Amino acid sequence: MQTGLLYNAVQTSGHLGWGTVAMSSPCNAACFPRVRRVAIFGGTHGNEMSGITLVNMWMKNGAEVQRNGVLTKPFITNPGAVEKCTRYIDTDLNRAFTPENLSTPSGDGLPYEVQRAKEINQLFGPKGSPDAYDVIFDLHNTTSNMGSTLILESSTDHFNLQMVHYIKKAAAPESCAVLLNEHPQLRYATTRSVSTHPVGLEVGPQPQGVLRSNIFESMRMIVKHALDFIELFNSGVEFPTCTVEAFRVHESVDYPRDTNGNITAMVHPRLQDCDWEPLNPGDPMFQTFDGWSIPYAGDGPVYPAFINEAAYYEKQQAFVATRRETLAAAAIRKASE
Numbered sequence: 106m107q108t109g110l111l112y113n114a115v116q117t118s119g120h121l122g123w124g125t126v127a128m129s130s131p132c133n134a135a136c137f138p139r140v141r142r143v144a145i146f147g148g149t150h151g152n153e154m155s156g157i158t159l160v161n162m163w164m165k166n167g168a169e170v171q172r173n174g175v176l177t178k179p180f181i182t183n184p185g186a187v188e189k190c191t192r193y194i195d196t197d198l199n200r201a202f203t204p205e206n207l208s209t210p211s212g213d214g215l216p217y218e219v220q221r222a223k224e225i226n227q228l229f230g231p232k233g234s235p236d237a238y239d240v241i242f243d244l245h246n247t248t249s250n251m252g253s254t255l256i257l258e259s260s261t262d263h264f265n266l267q268m269v270h271y272i273k274k275a276a277a278p279e280s281c282a283v284l285l286n287e288h289p290q291l292r293y294a295t296t297r298s299v300s301t302h303p304v305g306l307e308v309g310p311q312p313q314g315v316l317r318s319n320i321f322e323s324m325r326m327i328v329k330h331a332l333d334f335i336e337l338f339n340s341g342v343e344f345p346t347c348t349v350e351a352f353r354v355h356e357s358v359d360y361p362r363d364t365n366g367n368i369t370a371m372v373h374p375r376l377q378d379c380d381w382e383p384l385n386p387g388d389p390m391f392q393t394f395d396g397w398s399i400p401y402a403g404d405g406p407v408y409p410a411f412i413n414e415a416a417y418y419e420k421q422q423a424f425v426a427t428r429r430e431t432l433a434a435a436a437i438r439k440a441s442e
């Protein structure tokens with residue numbers, strides 16, 4: 106039975122669901138349409154300089170990001186914020202792609218980023234429709250010590266799981282973490298979510314408004330590996346079942362605050378810069394201004410990420426606690442045309 110192998114592979118993940126997998130009979134792997142259009146977004150946050158600089162470079166000369174049979178479009182998503190070198194003008198663009206915003210009528214009174222979200226949805230979506238771009242890479246920087254991190258929004262998008270598996274292998278010995286955000290309350294309506302296969306790329310540490318050559322080069326290499334995968338996929342290569350080590354978003358942890366909302370403690374020096382390392386119950390988590398330690402009091406180890414991210418003070422988040430998980434990817438190949 107041709108589908109038996111695939112069913113078993115998916116079943117082991119504990120997350121049944123086919124996503125966009127098409128079960129056409131000639132395939133003994135999950136079949137996806139050929140990738141025709143890819144967008145590379147920079148400047149979703151206007152002070153994250155690596156993606157802005159790379160996208161501007163590729164808009165001038167796109168040879169490096171062109172692949173056979175694929176339209177690759179580098180695009181600055183929030184030019185108003187890029188101009189001012191600020192995260193956003195009115196509201197966070199990377200939270201703006203909600204059904205309510207995308208369906209609201211255009212008009213003069215809309216926040217800048219809501220208007221922008223509607224335009225981006227028209228250009229690269231519409232979100233959830235067959236006309237949407239196949240893949241969008243959205244390039245971000247973090248002030249946290251996270252290295253290169255790929256961010257996925259679904260554990261059942263087997264195309265994306267295979268792509269991040271390929272990228273992790275190609276990037277070795279450099280590590281590339283995979284952050285999965287399927288949390289019902291903590292997931293958000295990203296810019297890249299207008300595409301069929303949304304991929305976030307977050308590279309740090311890099312201060313806001315600063316360009317560091319090592320971070321720039323790491324981001325550039327990850328995008329190159331991703332495009333190489335797409336080219337191989339389009340050429341008809343079948344990618345066998347595999348597993349991907351991922352960090353699943355579990356909880357958002359805020360700073361201790363007083364009754365006025367002001368923070369009363371800092372990230373503890375033993376936690377600072379230790380993104381992706383286990384934080385066990387009893388480990389120091391925060392340090393008060395007069396030197397007291399506040400331990401982590403959860404019920405098991407978590408793996409913090411976005412530790413002390415500058416942009417998340419306003420979001421009342423000191424770090425995001427994740428849990429490690431092994432995701433199973435089905436075999437995939439291009440559907441016959």
Ligand SMILES: [Zn+2]
Binds near residue numbers: 149153244245
């Ligand atoms: Zn960002």
